[in-house]
Amino acid sequence: MLIPRFPADTLPATGSDGHCEIVDGDDLHSFFALRKFSGQWVCDKYAYSSVSGSGWGTVSNPDNSRAAGCSTAGGLLLKSERGMDVVPHALAIGLDKNGIKAGPVWPATLEDYAGGYSGPFPIGALLMLPASFNAEALALPESRTIARTLKLYGGRIVDATQDTMNIYAEIGSGWNQSYVDGKWSASFPADMQAIKSALRPVASVAAWKDRDGKPFTPTPPRSTNLLSMRGPWKPYPGSKLFGRYDARSDLYQSEATTEALAVQQSLWTSDEKDKFGWQKSCWNLNPEPGATYIVRAIGGGAITAKMQVKKSDYKASYVATDKLAPGESTTITWPIEPGTVTEVYVDKAKGAGASIRLELVKA
Template sequence: MTATGQDGHCEILDLLDGKLHSFYQLRRTAGTWRACKYACTSAQGSGWGTVSNPDNVRAAGCSTAGGLLLASELGLEIVPHALAIGIDKNAFVSGPVWPATLQDYTGASTYKGLTGQRFAMGRLLMLPASFDVDKLGLPESRTIARTLKKYGGYIVDATVGSLNFYAEIGSGWNKIYVNGKYTAAFSPDMQAIKASLRQVIAHSGFVDRDGKPYTPPPFRSTNLLSMRGPWQGYNGSRSFGEYDASTDLFRTEPTGESRTIRQLLTHIVKLIYSGTSNRTGT
């Protein structure tokens, strides 16, 4: 099922090859499915973009499957992963930070939050150890709070006028209405959680999903050359092949003729001089 609203996200997991197919603004019109954006990644990967392949359907450059509260997780004391969080666009400062590779809007002028009260896309938010989970009214709220105390949640999207925790459609995590009746305790629970969330600004290290120490590779040490392109024919040779996002490879079909394609790259060098000498440079 596609998500309602403007974004229309949809995730399809292929159990045969373990690939996750992600769609943005997926709609069925006149019997034909169309999407404004598509990405394919391995379900065994981190879910985040890389330097060479930074793009995906979520604003932060990740899949919308990442961080979802799932139907299968309802009833757990704690969800075994960090949560996906969306905040109002006016609460952002321009420029994504690791592990995000993209952001929702371009240009610093778009983000108009107060200085010192803004967050970068990709920031980790957590509840402090002192947060009293037992004061929350609903078991779903208490599970969300325990998860935020242990794993936290990453800012992955921009909203308008709200702070969101994202859940699988029909999963039962949203308790605003139950069986058509308003649940008075859910909104105060969410307001209490929102008021106590804090940005993580220092840490002693990371652990992987098995609890073992893990050091994320910095962007500067990863592959800066993307096989995405742009590719074009060279010296009269026609273009061929296509980029495969799930493997980060450029795949070509078998051919008996000689073909040449090229990838156009732009390299910017900035020279900065100080002092009063007559040196010049390009």
């Protein structure tokens, strides 16, 4: 993706993770291990998300710069928020691996790649301070604001740390009061220890509210779109590679072509305990055997897409759709047979540029 306005004074976070976020209108560009090499910016991972969106990964696009599958901008204590009585959002929390349990929970889609967890709290879990916690007894105003926020909104575990627990803040924001004017202050660490000791996981909730305070019901992950158009794509025999997946639009986009072309991707069912199986061309969440799904095409132009489900050794074909143009849909029943491979084909007619994605949503 082209980033039209890469700031000249960009400064990634210190440390090996090298996180950096660039906001351009509603576009949020997230980087992992961003660094300058021979005068050029390079990174180990890039992800796009919308500022007006939830900030969390989805089943079809689970990855981002933070281990939980969210942007590192999510939950940060900002410089502009200092002085508030309560920060108006949940906070981002990192735990040592001895505090994390394997297997992320909603709204997290992933967990730290290194693994090695031995604790009780999964990534994505919501931690809060009890109503009885006396925030006003803390020594510093920053500590009191953090505590009030954790009593009202809580904090989500989003990453693994080393030998510590973190509440993440913007670089240079001034939230960390351990050192003031170059001098060590014992008050802030003592406040943070009191907060950390009192945090408790939220076990159940009666209802949810959105960011505007209005009631809403979250959609279970398995009822969302399961099919990703990220690829990798390869040319269909007799064709050549064309187009690319665009993260902003979530569409496979093609330039104008002088001939009809076709590409293909494959997705295998896998053990869902491997949260990084999607990197090996596997489903992030496998479709449910015997369930009915709606397959719909979204996009525009002279382009079609189809999918078919086969036995993983390609010796049997279980179900297939027709070629679907943007705006068309069909219904299929997912095969009950285990161990399948799903092939997705995109066919582009000769002529002007076009774009498409297929979605697979439980009926």
